[in-house]
Structure formats: structure tokens, C-alpha cells
Amino acid sequence: MEDSTRLGYCVVAASFVAFQFCFSAASPQLSLSLCPGYSALPPVKRSEWNSRCVSTVHAMVVGLFCLYILWYDDAVNANPIWGEPRLVKLNVAITCGYLLYDLLLLIRYWRTLGDSLFVCHHLAALYAYGYVLSRGVLPYFANFRLLSELSTPFVNLRWFLDTVGWPRSSWLALANGLAMTMVFFVVRIAVIPSYYAQVFAWYGTPEYGRLGLSVQLAWIGPSLALExxxxxxxxxxxxxxxxxxxxxxxHKTA
Structure with missing residues (x-):
């Protein structure tokens, strides 16, 4: 096993532990000090609150890292299939640790947090990202996929506002709803043509052939499922x- 691959698996483990710590200790303490309404929530709501705090932290770390790679990592952008994957593998390892943590959380709190769509999403992502970690392939496409995390903070903020009692007709809720809709569309829907333009541009090339059938299926299959x-x-x-x-x-009548 290469040193970079071994390091990637270590980052997965560290990421899993770090996000679990955030859920169990950091988020409850910060929420109690920053949001008075947190202490009045029932245990089930507190669990989801902490889960969404962790989700927001992960999204901001990974999303900003993605933008940096997209703008400044020339090796990945020059060869999307076999470019130098060091930074992308680090970002993917952080995400894999988070996905494993979140899967266990969904199973543990299935009655309240369980969602079959999220389970399918996590399993498809882990399957595809496993090849990025183990073989260092498809760094550009893996990084492109992680850009979708930039919409997560807005989705979570909507839930936080609902939970603390902000009406959805309030200016803050409407502003966040508009931002959430626009950002979600930009990073998850509008990028689809660009993503598959790159796929077709490299399809059939020698670099594509070197991937092998298993990696090709792990690339295309989960991509379509995520769409x-x-x-x-x-x-x-x-x-x-x-x-x-x-x-x-x-309108209420008098």
C-alpha cells in the first residue's frame, strides 16, 4: 500500500472520530452557550440539531477546500482522470470519515433521522470515493462532486430557523430559502452539463481505458444515481x- 493511500485511510479514521466528537461534545456545549432555545428541545430534536451542526462544519470545510482545488490545482484540472490526486484524496478522506459517521448516526436514530435517500446517497458516494482513495483516480470528478456540499449550510439553516420558531414568512427565512434554492441549483443541477461534457470528452481515451471496467462502473453508475x-x-x-x-x-378575519 502506498504511503499516500495509507495516509488517506488514517485521515478517514481521524475524520470519523473528529465528527463523532463534534456531535457528542462540541456541538452540545456550543449550542447551549450560543442558543438559549437549545436547552428546551426534546432529546430527539437535540440529536438532529447536533447532527446538522456537524453536517454544516463538514460542508464548509470540504466545500471551501473544493473551490481551492478547482481554482489552483493545475495538475488535477489538466488531467481529470490521472492528475496528481494528493489534495483531492485528503478532501475525499475527510468526506468518507463524515459519511461513515453519518451512516452510523442514521442507523442509531433511524426512527427520527432515518432517510432511505440519504442512505443510498452515502453508499453510492463511499463506493465511488473508495477508488479515489485506493487508486488515486478521477480526482477532478471527485472534487467536482464535492462542490455540492456548498448548498448544505443553507439547508441546515432552514431547519434551525424552523426549530427555534422563526416563521417561514419572516425575512430571514425567505432570504435563506432563496439562497438555498439558488445555491442548490447552481452546485447540483446547473453543473450537470459541464460535468458530463468532461465525461464525454475523456470517454474512450487511453486514460479512460486504463481505469478498467470496475472503476468505470463505479464512476458512471453512482454519478447517474446522484443526479x-x-x-x-x-x-x-x-x-x-x-x-x-x-x-x-x-388573512385572518376580525
Whole structure:
């Protein structure tokens, strides 16, 4: 096993432990000190609150790292299939640790947090990212996929506002809803043509052939599955925003 691969698995383990610590210790303490309403939440809501705090931290770390790689990592951008994957492997390792932590959390709190779509998403991502960690292939496409995490903080903020009692008709909720809808569309839906333009540009090349059938299937199969999930989530978000912003509010009679 190469040193970089061994280091990647160590980062996965460290990431898993770090996110578990954030869920169990860091988030409860910070939430108690920063948000008075947190202490009044029932245990089930507190668990989801802590889970979404961890999710937000992961999204911000990984999403900003993705932007840096996309803008400044010339080796990855020059050869999306076999470019130098060192930084991408580090980012993917952080995400794999988070996905493993979140899968165990979903299983533990399945009655309240369980969602089959999230399980499918996590398993498909872990399957594809495993090849990035073990063989260092497809760094550009792996990094491109992780850009979708930039929409997560807005999704979580909507839940936080609902939980502490902010009405969805308030200016903050509407502003976040608009930002969430726009960012989600940009990083998950609008990028689909660009992503598959790169796929078709490298399809059939010698670099593509070197991947082997198993990696090719791990690349294309989960990608298509994630597109379906993103379209479903985009529909849900758009419908929710329309209900909150566009539908007329009923007026109370005197």
C-alpha cells in the first residue's frame, strides 16, 4: 500500500472520530452557550440539531477546500482522470470519515433521522470515493462532486430557523430559502452539463481505458444515481420555497 493511500485511510479514521466528537461534545456545549432555545428541545430534536451542526462544519470545510482545488490545482484540472490526486484524496478522506459517521448516526436514530435517500446517497458516494482513495483516480470528478456540499449550510439553516420558531414568512427565512434554492441549483443541477461534457470528452481515451471496467462502473453508475437524487431534492426545495414565498397567505378575519 502506498504511503499516500495509507495516509488517506488514517485521515478517514481521524475524520470519523473528529465528527463523532463534534456531535457528542462540541456541538452540545456550543449550542447551549450560543442558543438559549437549545436547552428546551426534546432529546430527539437535540440529536438532529447536533447532527446538522456537524453536517454544516463538514460542508464548509470540504466545500471551501473544493473551490481551492478547482481554482489552483493545475495538475488535477489538466488531467481529470490521472492528475496528481494528493489534495483531492485528503478532501475525499475527510468526506468518507463524515459519511461513515453519518451512516452510523442514521442507523442509531433511524426512527427520527432515518432517510432511505440519504442512505443510498452515502453508499453510492463511499463506493465511488473508495477508488479515489485506493487508486488515486478521477480526482477532478471527485472534487467536482464535492462542490455540492456548498448548498448544505443553507439547508441546515432552514431547519434551525424552523426549530427555534422563526416563521417561514419572516425575512430571514425567505432570504435563506432563496439562497438555498439558488445555491442548490447552481452546485447540483446547473453543473450537470459541464460535468458530463468532461465525461464525454475523456470517454474512450487511453486514460479512460486504463481505469478498467470496475472503476468505470463505479464512476458512471453512482454519478447517474446522484443526479436522480439531486433532481428529487431540487424538486422538494423548489416546492417548499414556492409555498413559503409565492403562494398567497390566508388573512385572518376580525
Amino acid at each position: 436522480v437524487l439531486n433532481v428529487v431534492w431540487m424538486y422538494r426545495i423548489t416546492r417548499g420555497f414556492y409555498r413559503a414565498f409565492c403562494q398567497p397567505k390566508p
